[in-house]
Amino acid sequence: MTRVVLAPDSFKGTISAADAAKALAEGWATVDQTVEFVHRPMADGGEGTVAAFAAAVPGARRMPVTVEGPAGEAVDTSWLLLPPTPDAPAGTAVIDLASTSGIEMLKELRPWDADTTGLGQAMVAALDHGVSRLVVGIGSSASTDGGTGMLTALGARFFDAAGLPVARGARGLEDIVAVDLTELRRAPDVRVLTDVTNPLIGVRGATAVFGPQKGLDSAAEIARIDDALRNLAELLDIDPATPGTGAAGGTGAALVVWGGVLSPGAAEVATLIGASEAIAGADVVVTGEGSYDGQSGDGKVPSFLASIASRHRVPAVLAAGRITADADTALFAHSVSLTDLAGSSEAALAEPGRWLRDAGAALARATAS
Structure with a gap:
């Protein structure tokens, strides 16, 4: 047979x-x-990551949450609570960007205004539940906001030259001159599943490679956001050449700043499901x-x-x-x-x-x- x-x-x-x-x-x-x-059935950190874990782990529970989607509207979604293990005694939360801030959630592309706030809000819900570990899949992103929406939901603040909060999405990136991380939520064990190894900036960076998929339609726009991400990397004190930091429009970089460890998504899921x-x-x-x-x-x-x-x-x-x-x-x-x-x-x-x-x-x- x-x-x-x-x-x-x-x-x-x-x-x-x-x-x-x-x-x-x-x-x-x-x-x-x-x-x-x-x-x-597989996943690599993008669409279907939560479903793959849900199918593979006995006792996994979906936890409903309402977040602000990539267009700013209220979205009913869920994160997944995995049972306690010796290395995660309060359980593990699995969250995917695809179902909170993903490109498939948009009726039309919003390259300048879509952001990752919803992902951060789902992470906050899991943190409030008290989990020991977060597993965050960051494929299928709708935005190139450098993860600023996610970090803002977690307590970070981004200011322009007048000392005012910047606009959400890529639109606000160019205006950032100061960052305040004093109220940023403390990170637990955070594993970040990504399907790409692109750096944050440059010819293989978040904007140059993935920006057109998200609606950026000119070299001038790509160059503007790439420069803004370079500035953000300096303010957050992260090396923009680090592989994987360009994932999800720079959300990979933001998660590294928060304390996350980037992992190949397909490898992590494959290990889990045998x-x-x-x-x-x-x-x-x-x-x-x-x-x-x-x-x-x-x-x-x-x-x-x-x-x-x-x-x-x-x-x-x-x-x-x-x-x-x-x-x-x-x-x-x-x-x-x-x-x-x-x-x-x-x-x-x-x-x-x-x-x-x-x-x-x-x-x-x-x-x-």
Whole structure:
């Protein structure tokens, strides 16, 4: 009997990791009915991180909270409380930026005004509960505010030349001349899950690489915010070249200032759910994400799992919403794009479950040949 491990990430904004795994299995089974499927839905710190922990940890409880979303509106969301452990006797809180300040929460992009206040408010709720540890996933950010919204919710204050609080979001970054951290909440053990290693500033920094995705549409705008982040790094006394500080529009840097430790998100989640152990006993690993592109080889779920599979001499195959021209698929024995199967990205986005089933069937045929 063939043992197939199904470990996709979520297909951002269209289908969860768990539902993607289910659809892939359904499609695969139309080709081979003798398969044993092992479901290990994944996340890397972005969308679906809380869900991955909730599915993996017995006794985990969702804790409702209302926060200010990236557009400033009230958003009902939740953080996850994990049971006590010897190294976290009051429990661990898992919070993801995607469900508090994430880009998928916006009806339209707000590159200058979206911020991370909601993430900070969820963190405050967990701190008020008394947890021993915070695990914070910071993928899928809507803003480039340097984490100032989050830090403000935690008690920091940012002032302009007149001594007044600056505006929220990237709009206020340029005006910051002074920072007051005296009322900043004390950090517990804080682990920060991120899927990128970008520095805060420069050609690989938060603004240059990710700003266009968040609505910055000119080189002049990118340069302005990059300069503002450079100034913020000086005020917060952090090295802007530190890998991962550019994650989530600079929220990685803010969390390091607060005392957080940056960790590869995919590796942390994979350890929790026993992905390596499952892969070691498999005949094939199926993974995937919404867009497999030139950045996907840098710590994201598919490439990370493919590296695990390679160590165990197990072939890995890929199903992605789209596979861009700059993507390196050499890690995979076979790969398939939902966009190619559906004929257009619009069709693939409209019915991801349908095309994931087709992808599962296509990968089963390719693997069997």
